[in-house]
Amino acid sequence: xxxxxxxxxxxxxxxxxxxxxxxxxxxxxxxxxxxxxxxxxxxxxxxxxxxxxxxxxxxxxxxxxxxxxxxxxxxxxxxxxxxxxxxxxxxxxxxxxxxxxxxxxxxxxxxxxxxxxxxxxxxxxxxxxxxxxxxxxxxxxxxxxxxxxxxxxxxxxxxxxxxxxxxxxxxxxxxxxxxxxxxxxxxxxxxxxxxxxxxxxxxxxxxxxxxxxxxxxxxxxxxxxxxxxxxxxxxxxxxxxxxxxxxxxxxxxxxxxxxxxxxxxxxxxxxxxxxxxxxxxxxxxxxxxxxxxxxxxxxxxxxxxxxxxxxxxxxxxxxxxxxxxxxxxxxxxxxxxxxxxxxxxxxxxxxxxxxxxxxxxxxxxxxxxxxxxxxxxxxxxxxxxxxxxxxxxxxxxxxxxxxxxxxxxxxxxxxxxxxxxxxxxxxxxxxxxxxxxxxxxxxxxxxxxxxxxxxxxxxxxxxxxxxxxxxxxxxxxxxxxxxxxxxxxxxxxxxxxxxxxxxxxxxxxxxxxxxxxxxxxxxxxxxxxxxxxxxxxxxxxxxxxxxxxxxxxxxxxxxxxxxxxxxxxxxxxxxxxxxxxxxxxxxxxxxxxxxxxxxxxxxxxxxxxxxxxxxxxxxxxxxxxxxxxxxxxxxxxxxxxxxxxxxxxxxxxxxxxxxxxxxxxxxxxxxxxxxxxxxxxxxxxxxxxxxxxxxxxxxxxxxxxx
Amino acid sequence: xxxxxxxxxxxxxxxxxxxxxxxxxxxxxxxxxxxxxxxxxxxxxxxxxxxxxxxxxxxxxxxxxxxxxxxxxxxxxxxxxxxxxxxxxxxxxxxxxxxxxxxxxxxxxxxxxxxxxxxxxxxxxxxxxxxxxxxxxxxxxxxxxxxxxxxxxxxxxxxxxxxxxxxxxxxxxxxxxxxxxxxxxxxxxxxxxxxxxxxxxxxxxxxxxxxxxxxxxxxxxxxxxxxxxxxxxxxxxxxxxxxxxxxxxxxxxxxxxxxxxxxxxxxxxxxxxxxxxxxxxxxxxxxxxxxx
Numbered sequence: 001x002x003x004x005x006x007x008x009x010x011x012x013x014x015x016x017x018x019x020x021x022x023x024x025x026x027x028x029x030x031x032x033x034x035x036x037x038x039x040x041x042x043x044x045x046x047x048x049x050x051x052x053x054x055x056x057x058x059x060x061x062x063x064x065x066x067x068x069x070x071x072x073x074x075x076x077x078x079x080x081x082x083x084x085x086x087x088x089x090x091x092x093x094x095x096x097x098x099x100x101x102x103x104x105x106x107x108x109x110x111x112x113x114x115x116x117x118x119x120x121x122x123x124x125x126x127x128x129x130x131x132x133x134x135x136x137x138x139x140x141x142x143x144x145x146x147x148x149x150x151x152x153x154x155x156x157x158x159x160x161x162x163x164x165x166x167x168x169x170x171x172x173x174x175x176x177x178x179x180x181x182x183x184x185x186x187x188x189x190x191x192x193x194x195x196x197x198x199x200x201x202x203x204x205x206x207x208x209x210x211x212x213x214x215x216x217x218x219x220x221x222x223x224x225x226x227x228x229x230x231x232x233x234x235x236x237x238x239x240x241x242x243x244x245x246x247x248x249x250x251x252x253x254x255x256x257x258x259x260x261x262x263x264x265x266x267x268x269x270x271x272x273x274x275x276x277x278x279x280x281x282x283x284x285x286x287x288x289x290x291x292x293x294x295x296x297x298x299x300x301x302x303x304x305x306x307x308x309x310x311x312x313x314x315x316x317x318x319x320x321x322x323x324x325x326x327x328x329x330x331x332x333x334x335x336x337x338x339x340x341x342x343x344x345x346x347x348x349x350x351x352x353x354x355x356x357x358x359x360x361x362x363x364x365x366x367x368x369x370x371x372x373x374x375x376x377x378x379x380x381x382x383x384x385x386x387x388x389x390x391x392x393x394x395x396x397x398x399x400x401x402x403x404x405x406x407x408x409x410x411x412x413x414x415x416x417x418x419x420x421x422x423x424x425x426x427x428x429x430x431x432x433x434x435x436x437x438x439x440x441x442x443x444x445x446x447x448x449x450x451x452x453x454x455x456x457x458x459x460x461x462x463x464x465x466x467x468x469x470x471x472x473x474x475x476x477x478x479x480x481x482x483x484x485x486x487x488x489x490x491x492x493x494x495x496x497x498x499x500x501x502x503x504x505x506x507x508x509x510x511x512x513x514x515x516x517x518x519x520x521x522x523x524x525x526x527x528x529x530x531x532x533x534x535x536x537x538x539x540x541x542x543x544x545x546x547x548x549x550x551x552x553x554x555x556x557x558x559x560x561x562x563x564x565x566x567x568x569x570x571x572x573x574x575x576x577x578x579x580x581x582x583x584x585x586x587x588x589x590x591x592x593x594x595x596x597x598x599x600x601x602x603x604x605x606x607x608x609x610x611x612x613x614x615x616x617x618x619x620x621x622x623x624x625x626x627x628x629x630x631x632x633x634x635x636x637x638x639x640x641x642x643x644x645x646x647x648x649x650x651x652x653x654x655x656x657x658x659x660x661x662x663x664x665x666x667x668x669x670x671x672x673x674x675x676x677x678x679x680x681x682x683x684x685x686x687x688x689x690x691x692x693x694x695x696x697x698x699x700x701x702x703x704x705x706x
Numbered sequence: 707x708x709x710x711x712x713x714x715x716x717x718x719x720x721x722x723x724x725x726x727x728x729x730x731x732x733x734x735x736x737x738x739x740x741x742x743x744x745x746x747x748x749x750x751x752x753x754x755x756x757x758x759x760x761x762x763x764x765x766x767x768x769x770x771x772x773x774x775x776x777x778x779x780x781x782x783x784x785x786x787x788x789x790x791x792x793x794x795x796x797x798x799x800x801x802x803x804x805x806x807x808x809x810x811x812x813x814x815x816x817x818x819x820x821x822x823x824x825x826x827x828x829x830x831x832x833x834x835x836x837x838x839x840x841x842x843x844x845x846x847x848x849x850x851x852x853x854x855x856x857x858x859x860x861x862x863x864x865x866x867x868x869x870x871x872x873x874x875x876x877x878x879x880x881x882x883x884x885x886x887x888x889x890x891x892x893x894x895x896x897x898x899x900x901x902x903x904x905x906x907x908x909x910x911x912x913x914x915x916x917x918x919x920x921x922x923x924x925x926x927x928x929x930x931x932x933x934x935x936x937x938x939x940x941x942x943x944x945x946x947x948x949x950x951x952x953x954x955x956x957x958x959x960x961x962x963x964x965x966x967x968x969x970x971x972x973x974x975x976x977x978x979x980x981x982x983x984x985x986x987x988x989x990x991x992x993x994x995x996x997x998x
Contacts, residue, residue, distance in 0.1 A: 430896075431900075432899065432900070453899070460901060464900060465897070465900065472892040472893045472894065473892075473893035474894055475894040475916070476916060486901065487897075489901070
């Protein structure tokens with residue numbers, strides 16, 4: 001290892017002052033006989049008390065950097081160049097014992113999936129006491145009381161109860177708090193947070209992020225915060241580094257980087273995120289063309305050259321060196337041109353980004369022709385849809401008395417936290433599970449059998465779905481040709497006609513003929529999802545249910561998929577029921593939005609009204625928790641407590657246990673009716689519509705940070 | 707600038723990842739376990755196929771002048787009580803067991819996979835009932851069950867195949883069932899239901915290819931057991947019948963002599979063991995390749 005020869009040498013100037021310092025660090029992984037360089041010459045420094053954010057899409061080397069920082073790379077990985085200092089010590093020169101001491105005392109790491117970071121067979125007290133025993137030699141009652149103290153500091157209301165629990169008895173948010181408490185127990189110099197909120201709901205994420213912010217002020221640790229989410233990093237960090245294909249391509253103070261990015265990749269990444277308040281009628285989403293290059297495959301030129309619209313011959317010939325602009329560094333020959341990066345989408349898009357005023361009131365896209373007073377029946381109608389599961393004698397109310405209508409050509413967004421019944425509702429509509437007695441589903445005014453097996457071919461054809469996880473939704477033993485082809489049987493095509501149609505469909509989702517012969521595991525996530533979309537559209541559906549179709553994808557891929565969905569809707573006049581937890585995405589795509597909480601419809605109405613208010617208190621909390629680059633520091637409403645169990649629902653209004661605006665006994669006694677709050681806008685709340693909250697951030701001024 | 711951009715900014719697609727299967731097979735050919743197992747297996751298959759043609763002497767010919775002679779240049783493995791050449795008999799003895807055991811395993815695998823697919827896909831009451839029956843069967847010692855069945859229907863190579871096949875069916879069904887349960891939770895099964903595929907099509911076209919690796923590995927595991935099973939049945943007289951040169955029969959005929967004439971038993975026992983070991987080595991190698 002390179003570091004060895006410096007064993008006795010002093011760290012470079014100022015290194016001891018930094019909690020973490022990377023000096024031209026490269027990491028390679030060996031696979032077979034090949035060496036792949038995953039990090040290339042990354043230099044960064046995290047000062048004491050500073051929060052440093054590392055952003056980038058999957059495969060850019062974020063987690064590798066985190067694992068390199070604690071010398072815990074996978075067995076086939078090694079630091080092949082450069083030096084790393086943690087807390088002033090040269091990491092590569094440490095012996096096994098010293099490394100162990102460093103890991104127990106100076107660095108802590110919080111992982112993405114809290115459920116897997118805790119030992120499922122040990123109670124929380126045992127796991128937390130162990131930290132004190134190993135790191136500080138404190139045992140028994142003393143360790144227990146320290147554990148209790150730590151849990152109180154991460155704002156767990158009843159530490160004694162939590163200590164006696166097993167991990168599976170805690171919610172995801174609670175588990176992550178416990179892990180943060182354990183990580184902070186040793187008061188480490190450096191706290192590494194690797195996508196700490198990615199698996200959590202927006203409201204829980206907001207709470208955990210608040211907690212980290214507060215703890216930072218209290219403990220004054222340095223933080224390495226790794227995330228794919230730009231808004232989250234913008235909110236949490238003092239400085240950010242943007243990783244692309246293993247290189248740090250831009251670095252600087254968070255406020256500067258996100259206000260005035262100097263590298264075309266950062267610009268592209270920021271443009272991909274649907275901005276708060278942007279609608280599909282206002283323009284397409286920006287994408288980054290092309291694909292992430294294989295790690296280590298580009299060595300003698302700029303890593304971003306193949307995807308950069310600003311690239312010149314020089315970019316293809318030379319490796320750009322970091323150019324510093326007052327503490328803001330970009331690895332680009334033309335940092336000043338970044339802001340003029342050409343947009344791919346033409347026309348309407350050109351003026352949208354700068355926040356064309358007065359947008360939502362008169363948006364230009366044709367409203368769904370149906371509307372409330374339309375004479376024709378809705379395309380799809382669910383009447384008093386309920387679903388109760390009986391699990392070991394307990395009744396779980398997954399969906400309760402939901403009535404929704406979907407009009408031709410319309411997109412109805414369905415939002416809510418996990419456990420709110422969004423996916424259950426989709427399954428009921430599709431006939432994958434059977435609704436309770438008294439529920440009815442109608443397609444074009446005709447009753448639809450509850451089970452998919454009882455539906456006719458044309459009914460099946462009319463109602464299709466795009467699944468959340470394209471990996472599980474495609475049969476891994478079939479080629480793309482077969483996957484799409486089998487769905488064409490619904491249309492009754494065969495032979496040459498079928499081949500023609502197959503190619504048409506593949507082309508319409510931008511798959512090339514070459515992809516037809518490949519199997520899902522040879523495709524990237526975005527390509528897989530395109531196959532999923534092709535399959536859903538193969539039979540010429542009337543309604544397509546989109547169950548979080550982009551939540552497993554990177555933002556640049558997400559924007560391409562969303563554009564595709566918009567295009568297909570315009571071409572084929574389908575209706576979407578679009579399920580998502582990402583409010584910006586839902587708002588971009590949806591004409592109307594329905595908000596679910598514990599299987600109940602809390603609010604439904606046209607997108608603008610749902611976003612602008614009056615809001616149901618739950619919608620208000622969701623909007624407030626929604627991370628957004630534009631609205632940093634806006635007023636936040638936080639939900640307290642946990643989502644009640646679906647087997648033991650609160651009496652009265654199901655939201656009263658967490659409602660910040662509970663008005664009194666009536667909320668605990670009576671379930672409020674879904675009452676009108678405007679034209680086609682209904683809210684289930686005892687508070688009269690006039691007194692309900694309105695959006696602090698009105699979508700007419702999307703680009704002005706408050 | 708834009709002219710240059712047109713030239714350079716052409717999105718390049720990543721190379722298609724090489725198919726995982728091919729990469730695994732390539733790794734498998736470097737695996738000593740699999741190679742060793744295949745070599746052992748190939749040796750016995752050649753013996754079974756060409757048996758009488760490659761033996762140095764007639765395996766069935768008595769030579770009452772040379773009974774129970776120890777291994778020598780003339781008789782490499784010695785002779786038995788009737789003076790028959792043991793080396794030749796060991797080679798010829800591979801034939802029956804290599805017909806009966808694989809056929810029985812194949813029968814058990816086909817039936818077990820079909821049963822496992824059904825109970826795993828339909829779940830519910832069918833699964834509850836069949837699974838309990840399988841558990842009940844597993845509680846019985848298999849050799850006893852097979853013995854009773856053979857006593858009832860009479861012993862022949864065909865009946866041994868049928869009986870062992872049926873005895874193995876529930877065991878394989880259980881393994882396949884649990885694999886199917888994982889598959890039915892995946893969305894591609896829902897997608898198939900939504901395009902109107904029937905249960906049979908979903909089970910055999912959609913799910914089967916994905917659980918087949920597991921079924922194949924389970925089959926090779928069972929093949930090892932089957933070889934032992936057949937040898938045991940032959941030993942107690944309910945398996946392959948004389949005058950076959952089967953190893954189990956030979957051991958049964960001679961085990962009382964093992965004290966003074968060890969060669970009459972040792973080589974047949976060694977042959978049986980090497981075949982079982984060969985099959986198990988292949989199993990381990992395959993499990994790695996098929997990731998099951």
